[in-house]
Amino acid sequence: MVTLKDIAKKAGVSVMTVSRVVNGNQSKVSAKTAKRINKIIDELGYVPNYSARSLISKKTNIIAIILRKDSKPDNPYNARMLSGIIPFLQEKGYYSMVVGLDNFKEVSRHLKSWHAAGAIFLGLFEDDVLSIQDEHDIPLIFTDSYNNLDTITNVGIDDYKGGCLAAQHFISKGHTKVGLATYAIDHSPISKARFQGFTDTLKKHHIEINDEHIYNDHSPEHIVEKALKTDITGLFITADILALDVMEILKEKGHLVPDRMSIIGFDDLPYGKYSSPRLTTIQQDIDEKAKVACDLLLNNMDQKLPSKNYIIDVKLQIRDSVKDYSTV
Numbered sequence: 001m002v003t004l005k006d007i008a009k010k011a012g013v014s015v016m017t018v019s020r021v022v023n024g025n026q027s028k029v030s031a032k033t034a035k036r037i038n039k040i041i042d043e044l045g046y047v048p049n050y051s052a053r054s055l056i057s058k059k060t061n062i063i064a065i066i067l068r069k070d071s072k073p074d075n076p077y078n079a080r081m082l083s084g085i086i087p088f089l090q091e092k093g094y095y096s097m098v099v100g101l102d103n104f105k106e107v108s109r110h111l112k113s114w115h116a117a118g119a120i121f122l123g124l125f126e127d128d129v130l131s132i133q134d135e136h137d138i139p140l141i142f143t144d145s146y147n148n149l150d151t152i153t154n155v156g157i158d159d160y161k162g163g164c165l166a167a168q169h170f171i172s173k174g175h176t177k178v179g180l181a182t183y184a185i186d187h188s189p190i191s192k193a194r195f196q197g198f199t200d201t202l203k204k205h206h207i208e209i210n211d212e213h214i215y216n217d218h219s220p221e222h223i224v225e226k227a228l229k230t231d232i233t234g235l236f237i238t239a240d241i242l243a244l245d246v247m248e249i250l251k252e253k254g255h256l257v258p259d260r261m262s263i264i265g266f267d268d269l270p271y272g273k274y275s276s277p278r279l280t281t282i283q284q285d286i287d288e289k290a291k292v293a294c295d296l297l298l299n300n301m302d303q304k305l306p307s308k309n310y311i312i313d314v315k316l317q318i319r320d321s322v323k324d325y326s327t328v
Contacts, residue, residue: 002044002251003046004018004022004046006044006309007037007040007041007044007046010034010040011036013033014051015287017029017033017037021034021037022041022046023061023093042171060095060114060115061087061093061095061105062094062097063094063095063097063116063117063119064097064099064111064118065097065098065099066099066100066119066121066122067098067099067101067122070100071100071122073100076269077267077286082098083144084286084289084294085293085294088291104131104132104135107128108131108132108135108136111136111138117138117139118138118139118297118300119136119138120141120143120293120294120297121141121142121143122143129145129147129149129152130151130152133149139189139297140152140300141153141154141155141296142154143155144156144157146190150307151202151307153300153308153310154308154310155293155310156311156312157284157289157311157313158312158313158314159190159193159194159314160193161197161314162194162197162266162282162314162328163193163194163196163197163198163199163201163236164197164198165194165314165315166197166282166315166316167193167198167201167202167205167236168201169264169280170236170262170264171201171205171257171265173203173262173323173324173326174324174325174327175233175234175325176233176235177230177232177264179209179213179227179234179235179236180195180198180209180215180235180236180238181215181216181217181227181235181236181237181246182195182214182238182239183216183238184216184218186216190238191238194266195214211293212226213230215227215235220245220248220249223237224246224249224250224253224262227261228255234258234261234264235262236266237263237265238266239264239265239267240265240266240269240279241271243264243266243279243281244272244279247275247321257277257321258320258321258322262321262322263278263280264280264282264321265282266281266282266284267281267284267286268317277321278320278321280316280317280320280321280322281316282314283316284314292310
C-alpha cells in the first residue's frame with residue numbers, strides 16, 4: 001500500500017507538504033511542488049483512506065451543511081448559499097456533507113456519526129439552537145437565526161431594514177394603498193421582521209395597511225386572486241421566488257406589471273434581473289453571507305472565539321416593477 005511517506009520520499013519533500021496537497025490545502029505549497037506531488041500520486045496510484053483516518057483520530061475534514069428537511073437544496077436561495085460555501089471549504093481542504101434534517105436528535109446523530117469538524121446551518125432551527133450548541137464542542141455557525149442567546153454565532157441580514165426600504169420606495173413613487181405577501185408570518189422570524197419594517201414605515205408616513213391587504217399565503221394564485229379584488233397599487237412580497245410567481249400569474253390573467261400592480265421582492269436572486277419586467281427587490285448579499293459563515297467557522301477551528309451575531313446590510317435594487325405615481 002502506497003503511503004504519504006512513499007510519496008514524500010520520491011518528491012523530496014516532507015510528509016506534511018504531501019498531506020497538505022492531498023487534503024487540498026495548498027496555500028503553503030508552491031504550484032510547482034503541488035504539481036509534482038500530484039503527478040507522483042497519479043503514478044503510484046495513491047488513494048487516501050479517509051474512513052480509516054477518521055476512525056483512528058475521531059476527526060475528519062467533513063463540514064456538515066444542515067438544512068431544514070422541507071427546504072430543498074435546489075431552492076434558489078439554498079443553491080446560491082451552497083455554491084458559495086462548498087467551493088470555499090474545498091479550497092481550504094474540507095469536504096461538505098449536505099443533509100436535510102428536522103430536529104435536534106437528527107442533527108446530533110449525524111454530527112456524531114460523521115465525526116464532523118464543524119457545521120453550518122442554513123435556515124431556522126429556533127427551537128433546537130441551544131440544545132445543539134450544548135451537545136457539541138465543534139464550531140457551529142447558524143444563519144438567519146433569530147434569538148436572544150449570546151452563546152451562538154449567527155450570520156444574518158437586516159430584515160427589518162429591508163421592509164423599511166420597500167415601504168420607502170413605494171411611498172417615494174406615490175403609492176398610498178399597498179399590500180404585503182409573505183410566508184408563515186406567525187412562525188418565521190424572518191418574515192415577521194420584514195413585515196414589521198414595512199408596516200412601521202408606512203405608519204410613520206400615516207399610511208394604513210389593512211388586514212385584508214396582508215396575504216400570509218404560500219400560494220401565488222391565492223395572493224393574486226385576493227389582491228385583484230382590492231384597490232391596492234403595489235405589493236411587497238418578502239421572497240423573490242414568490243414575487244416572480246405572482247408576476248407570472250398576473251401576466252397570465254392579462255394584468256400588466258407595474259401598470260396594474262407594482263411588485264417589490266426580497267433577496268435579489270439572479271432570476272429577477274431577467275424577468276419581464278425586471279424585478280425591483282431588496283438585495284441581500286448571499287455570496288457575502290456564505291463567505292462570512294465559512295470564515296467564522298474556520299476561525300473558530302483555529303481558536304475558540306467569542307460568539308457573535310453578524311448582521312449584513314441590505315439595500316434597494318431598483319429595476320422596472322414599480323410604477324411611478326409621484327408625478328401623476
